[in-house]
Amino acid sequence: MDSTSHKPGDIVIQWLPPGLSLQISLDDQLAPCIDHVLPAGHKPQINVSPHFASSKLPLNGVRVAGQGHTTNKTAKSMVGGVLSSRLHYRHHVERKDGVTFALDIVSYDNMLGIEVTHTFEVFAKVPVLRSWSTLRNKSSSSITAMQTSSLSIGGMTNGTRSWSESYSVWSANNTWFREAQWQEKSLPDVGIDDVGLFELNDGHRATMARFSVSNQGSLSTETHLPMGAVTRNDGQDTWLWQIEHNGSWRWEIGDWQDGLYMAAGGPTQLDHAWEAVLRPGETFTSVPIALCHVVDCLEEAFATLTEYRRCLLRPHVDYERLPIIFNDYMNCLMGDPTEEKIHALLEPVRGCGAEYFVIDAGWYADDSSWWDDVGAWEPSQKRFPSGFKALLDGIRAKGLIPGLWLEPEVVGIRSVVAKQLPNSAFFQQRGQRVEERGRYQLDFSQLLVREHLDRVVDRLVHDFGVAYFKFDYNIDVMTGTDADVTRGISTGAAHLAHHRAYLQWVKDLLSRHDGLVIENCSSGGQRMDYAMLSVHTLQSTSDQQDPLLYAAIAAACPTAVVPEQGASWAYPQRQWNDETNVVTMINSLLGRVHLSGKLDDLEPAQYELVRQAMQVYHGVIREKLCTSRPFWPLGIPRWHDEWIALGLATVDGTLLLAIWRRSGSTKCSLALPKQHRNLRTVSLLYPTNFEAQIELEEGGFCIELPAIPCARLLQISP
Template sequence: MSSPATQTIVDWHTDSLDIRIALDEAGAPCIEYIQSHGLAPSKFTSPYFESATLPLNGVRVAGQGQGLYKTAKSLAGGVLSARLKYKSHVERDSGKSKALDIVSTDELAGLEVTHHFQIFTGAPVLRSWTTVKNTSDTVQILNQVSSLSLGGLSAGTEDWYNNYSVYTANNTWFRELQWQERSLSDVGIDEVGLHALFQGHKATMASFSLSNRGSLTTETHFPMGALKRKDDDHVWLWQIESGGAWRWEIGDWQDSLYLVLGGPTLVDHAWQLDLAPGASFSSAPVALSRTSGGIDNAFAAMNDYRRHIVRPHPDHEYMPIIFNDYMNCLMGDPDENKIKALLQPALDCGAEYYVIDAGWYADEVDWWADVGEWEPSSKRFPSGFKTMIDTIRNAGLVPGIWLEPEVVGVRSAVAKQLPEEAFFQERGRRIEERQRYQLDFTHPAVQERMHRIFGQLVEEYGIRYFKIDYNIEVVTGSDVHDGMSTGAAHFAHQRAYMDWIEELQSRHPGLILENCASGGQRMEYALLSLHTLQSTSDQQNPLLYAPVAAAAPTAVIPEQSASWAYPQREWSDEKNAFTVMNTMMGRVHLSGRIDALDAHQLELVREGMQVYLRIRKDFLTARPFWPLGLPAWQDDWITLGMSKTDGNVLLAVWRRAGSTSLRLPLPGREHLLSAKVLYPESFEAEVAIRNGVLDIRLPDTPCARLILLEA
């Protein structure tokens, strides 16, 4: 049998989580348990092992392999991880959060590793990251620096391989945030008889991981995951805040489950970093929650945590209605007459901002390969762009524009003005993707030029809102940096870009920055901690947008989560109300040809926006839940609830097909006694609460309703 952790070095208590850090038999620090505050930790049970702890620091250097831990491709363990010995620790309390730093050293490699923990008051979520410092007099080559390694997640659970499910989220263009629940067996983790045959063998070769490489950080999969015990005794939910490449992994370890979270690695992302003597590198922050009572509570806790790490902005308190003229509207082809026609209808609907989307800088419609100068088109705005912006402002709307700062079109004059090192390169050639070049924000000329452009747009034109988009993908980093791998160069660019975003916010206080990358292809909290709000999708079909809008609170807090409403004259009233409903449980991105709507249709949109104005501040503290479970792409009925601080509930219901009636149990909400439709108020609907069940009957056509449930 393996030896348990030998010595406790700190019992760390916060208002929401208790954590014990102990040393294993080799003297490496490890997390012995994470438990809800005040509860006794689960007792580890196994016929083969006394402990399932894993070394805390998943650090790998060149030339040192896996040792006794899993396979060589696994994130877990490694020779150096087991050798890093505990040196010291320090605790801090800021009043808003508690912090714990664990310092470990390895004299042979000449490395000092500090593992940082942080827990914010009121949020049962552990934030974690690692700093590696080279204390030797020679260069050390890093291949991996994980942000959190934790064993024993299934401690106290017999037959654990049959008692947990894993949640992952697909996140593709037009189809964002689609969660799936699978058994451990379905992802290849199961009892295989290894321990009984080979006493003391620590683990099988099985693991399950997701990762992403490239500049679209949430393309294909979202950097989150969850493990849920089937009886809802506890849920582990995590997110990675990388801003670049990332990977997470689960697997079996000493008859239990382990989890490793981190940013780029050599194996997955060609990331290898030469760490000079005295230099340091910090990994991407990650967040891990432990909650009970089901997956909804886990997402609510993660949203509580996200509110702590987001850069404060008055926009989040006010949550203004934003009209953007792109989606199912001008579609990147604006001019002053088209915009003027939209201003009064936007005001009539309740809009407070007007954002001119793509095309304002180009004389022709075919502008894709010409972008980069970001100078207003005199052809589109013959009266002058300043006059256009003043017209928007004089109408009572705050002006904003779209911009894509990381790219330069191959036909742009800027492509010849900047030095070669300012662009991503491969073997002496610029990397071209979709007729565009990728700028490298580690180059001073790039940052200086973009600060100058944004400064002029803010100071000369009075722009107060920028939709910052990104619509190509570069998988590899630039190879022009001496002694730096392409993966390390890519990660350095992404961190430099985030530094530039933070500096932009500091130079222009109150400026609203929207994060967009072909919709939600960069929808993660390294960027969202710095940006004001997030575009959730480019989906243009309102019926297909519903599962995206309903799943949005799994990934983004409501005050940052902007979904589109784009009513059209040729649509039925039910379809126009449906598209309005898609935007009402977070931030409003209003669009569509509202200038073509008749008076009745315009009033339907206005009614929705007036309801939104009454409820929007509820979302600042509301906690999400999904009465029908997390939405699936082809579900007939979709629901999203928001529990308000007064105990009442806002419930969005979308019916796309199937039965016209729904019986919706409300477990844990027996105090709710009445139901009424808030929007659209006069449309056909029957809603009533009877014996703790909400009965809903809707028309036999795709439709959506906002319902208030009250005590």
């Protein structure tokens, strides 16, 4: 369909890919707007407000230099821009590629000659809408883009009266040692209210109210996950979204006429010093976001988003085997590996059933003063006098696959590499290299940087037989290099180019080295986003060293990462009692196991607890991870909760349920998901000979545990 002359109501696009229904129509300015996004089989609710049609929000949140706002939304908002209303619908195209369905909506601004193609994507039968936009300069002069949002949608509250009292907004704190901690706030508590909105006059469509969450810098999930949700209090309407970018981003919600809107995207000029100068014929494509709408509760939305995330994963043999990984860092060698220490660990690690042995930080340094000297990535002869290759060969001789920690994106200021590479290889600020915490940031948009790191990785793979890398990153650079500002490339645009080039470099590594596993770690989970996770094989979830605190992280991480990618530490210690060692083991069992701790120092009974946990993982759990859906019988975990629970619903109809008692009452009642309340057999999977009293109740069960911090893993079946 193609036309340059339309009237409001002329065009209604109904797109019905498997699993989802999307309707788009034109507003009174002829800009395309989303009417609804629904799972297949559901119809839009009857709107009680006579003003609902005016809640339409232009799909394209685009801003260019010199173009301001037309509504009461201030310039601080992502919506209400004059250009967004002038981007009139031209035509649309439906496409199909295998099990992927796509819809392109093309809009055009006659005054400036800007064309925007908004692309929607759906993976077969997964009711999640993926969205991004491509801006093209079709004029004869340059245009400077200041914002290119990936999605704007209004009318999210379905015309519900008193909607500000009926809906809440969710965001997730995500800091070092305290990842994936969700917070719920009422709309009035964040300054959004529908009082008086039905009486707006003088052409006003909104107040200035908005609530935004954003990130600036290289740690894409430091402070917050790139996610948000809006839920209705009756649990029958939920919107959930994620931004798929490994750099700067922003999302916001606010009032628009008689309803709620959401807008989201990558870097903007306002927040992140991002601008893109488009010469005639040039394009810019925004970062993808995913939007999930369920006529159900937040838990169901997370389960649906889990299925969607699996569609993003790069195929890898790792997801077929889900091996146990031993890493010598956490509460173990802590960055001080030696030949002697590693040899002492090999037999206990092998005996527990681990399949990888990863040597973490410190292997390249003669002493502990290595922080600002990293970058050459040559093994220390002092730590490994018999030779590093001989050590890795010894790991393989035990039936274990060797891996190494690497921080490829930085070079220490004392490193010889800092002298070998030119300034153009690094982020710069006014002619000086950007120094952050004793490191320089490499710029992966530069070919010489990628070639340098190719040689590093290829050497470690070919010369030493390394088959696993833990790629870490421990600095946060707020914006990109200014070396090309004189050529019209803003620091924000340089930052984005670096992040995209880094992802492509990792993809190329995996294509070149078949079977290579690359773990994503950034001070724990500080880049836990699905730009990184669509490429990297698995995710380190935290650097938390206290197992009782880690329980809140491990239980909440399936909100951010699929179970088969989310790796939580299990680090048993000789000085801990048995119940504490059980807690640390259960922290890892419903995801990927990152085993650590001084296993060679454990008493025989303590070691047997570890071995039993790994047997349960091998024999019962890991074959179910890739198809399971998470649920939380006690609600999304909060940091100070006395009781925490995480469950996985498996395709064979059974439930796996981890329960942690950290304090408070010794009894707790848990309700099972409504579709699983016919399950009546509850068995203790781990630890099998520890105390746990279970009584069946209507819709669930009650469990009684000892009056000390402890945890249990249950299996619930028909």
